Amino acid sequence: MDGIEARAKDFIENERQFHLGFLPTEQSNPKTRDMDRTFSASTAAGVRQLLSVDRDIVPMARRVLASPPFHALTEAVFNALASGGRVVFSGCGSTGRLSILLEAMWRRALMDLADERPERYRTLAPLQNQVHSIMTGGDYAMVKSVESFEDYEVFGRRQVVDMGIGAGDVLVGITEGGETSSVIGTVEAAAERGAAVFLLFNNPAEILAARLERCRRVLENPRVTVLDLHCGPMAVAGSTRMQATTAEQLVAGAALEIALARLIENAGERWAALPDYAGAFEAVLEALVADGAVDAMAGHIEFEERLYRAEGLATYYADRAILDIFTDTTERTPTFMIPPFRKADDSASPPSWAFVKHVRLPASAAWEAALLRPPRCLTWTPADYCAMGAAEAVCANPPAIGPAELAKFAIGCETDASRLSPNGNAAVLVLLGSEAVGGAGARLRTAFDAVARPYQERRELVLGGEADPAAAYQVAVPPRPSPLNLMERLAAKLTLNTISTGTMVRMGRVAGNWMSHVAVSNKKLMDRSIRLVAELCGLDYETAAREIFAAVDELERTALPGTARVSPVQHVLAKRRLTVISG
Incomplete structure (x- = not known):
């Protein structure tokens, strides 16, 4: 043999x-079985077909958000934060990036509270450092997948130990399929160390328990509270970065937001929890299929398709939306087999079709500004990997995923000649609706005008906010202010997922669905x-x-x-x- x-x-x-x-x-998913043909005939019709699957999230959200396990989650999060404990979100791949995003949303909310209600912030300042994230592979995996790490439960266990999670803390494991080994490792280790533990997943619990031993073990663990967010197949088969992660962002984000609103209390509507999260999400979906929003997404899809077919490059510039964009663009590589992000010292690999840069800050400050904290990378040694039973190849040549390697992704606003392809190049300013208005919006546009000068094409994409007749490409979604601005971030995710998926469908990288x-x-x-x-x-x-x-x-x-x-x-x-x- x-x-x-x-x-x-x-x-x-x-x-x-x-x-x-x-x-x-x-x-x-039968709703999108002919999605490639739909997009080929009409990009706008393809956008509507793609978004139709997200409606399956709404009945699940109504069920889960009214359930005892969700109530237990919100109580545990509130109690941990109120008593000085930590809340840690754990994920891998798209759920790892979601975990990092949830931490950043929390930190941003406390920074906004300091600006808007300084008297309330003074008593709540310690909260800013009480929400954390564990990403399989560390923060490096935010921008480039670390191959095979998700297959090791022991890696997740080690990350829990390294973070010192224990009694008084809460760990929320998030795994789209419910079967990711590294996330299960974090869940079991945190439970053994005395933390309150929750597990969010998107397949029926009874199927997971019946067929997969590692799932049965954790689902039957009395120290783990499970939230089954099953809402059916994805719009693209197996692409759990889409509806599964959207559902998890809605449920985990709602729990975090409800806890923060209780901690702040009596600070006005801007800092109150939403009365109906499922209803608010349904309103976001309605706004996204309005003619103006569909036309904006379809127009941007066709713009990127034209650029990529000519072997050109798109470079997104952002401030508050930078992690939202990183999440979407990083996941395009394993999903559609396009070149991953390239490090600054790598001139041999092909450049990524799309890249992300901070619109205001140089490379020396951009990563900390994006994460709203110093990067949290893995620095395990060959001896560490061998002690954990990693494959011989990993022990002999551990992946270079430490902070110095992350810094090689040049996401600062400096000019990068590698993004100026002679075949075509474009700079795209991406703004959340809340930062596109007033003085903040004007300052960001001025910064963009300066950094975008070397590019052949320049455009702006606004994610959410009240419709602005002057905006060429705005996906307008009426704002629903809340402590984490959760609905705005969900609208941004849905828009970016739709644009990137639609572009790849039109590029021929999806067959059917x-x-x-x-x-x-x-x-x-x-x-x-x-x-x-x-x-x-x-x-x-x-x-x-x-x-x-x-x-x-x-x-x-x-x-x-x-x-x-x-x-x-x-x-x-x-x-x-x-x-x-x-x-």
């Missing part, structure tokens, strides 16, 4: 806990690639697995420095000369 056959056989027989096709989040250019960077994505080849080629799982493992081996052996990576799925399809037809 050759090496390829042996690896395929091992995955088929010994990694059944990562065969996940039975999960609803991994399945095709399947991510046909998926990367293979962990066991979950390996399984997804195998299932996709099986479906598109009419193969059984075992044969498709052998095809994918052979493709991975061939692509690794023949890869040339400085060239874009090819999806193993596309490699198999090309070798079989298969034309993918959606439907």
